[in-house]
Amino acid sequence: MALIRQSIEDIRAAKAKAGEKSLHQASDTRIARAIKDDPDTPPEVTLDMLIAPKNLRRRLGMTQEQFANAIGLPVATLRNWEQGRNGIDPAGKSLLILIARDPEGVLSALAAARAA
Numbered sequence: 001m002a003l004i005r006q007s008i009e010d011i012r013a014a015k016a017k018a019g020e021k022s023l024h025q026a027s028d029t030r031i032a033r034a035i036k037d038d039p040d041t042p043p044e045v046t047l048d049m050l051i052a053p054k055n056l057r058r059r060l061g062m063t064q065e066q067f068a069n070a071i072g073l074p075v076a077t078l079r080n081w082e083q084g085r086n087g088i089d090p091a092g093k094s095l096l097i098l099i100a101r102d103p104e105g106v107l108s109a110l111a112a113a114r115a116a
Contacts, residue, residue: 051097053067060103064079064082072114
């Protein structure tokens with residue numbers, strides 16, 4: 001049995017060449033699959049996730065009562081939305097989208113409208 005000796009430089013050069021070869025062979029599909037399968041890749045954020053009442057309320061650090069009062073909604077309606085018992089009507093969805101985009105502006109405008 002023949003003994004093969006390689007220098008550390010030869011080993012590093014072989015690894016670099018192999019890595020370069022596999023990099024050129026990687027297709028967009030394989031790269032996308034690798035990203036998707038990586039457990040560290042965060043899930044894709046959808047509009048529904050951003051405007052989900054519970055998520056939005058928690059991001060604002062508000063209780064159900066505080067959030068419902070701030071947007072002029074009965075607490076029971078907010079609870080039904082959060083628990084999925086009732087769907088969110090188009091006007092409510094539009095309001096949640098506005099709040100998600102500019103929470104301070106929308107909530108202060110709603111408070112000012114109620115105070116007037």
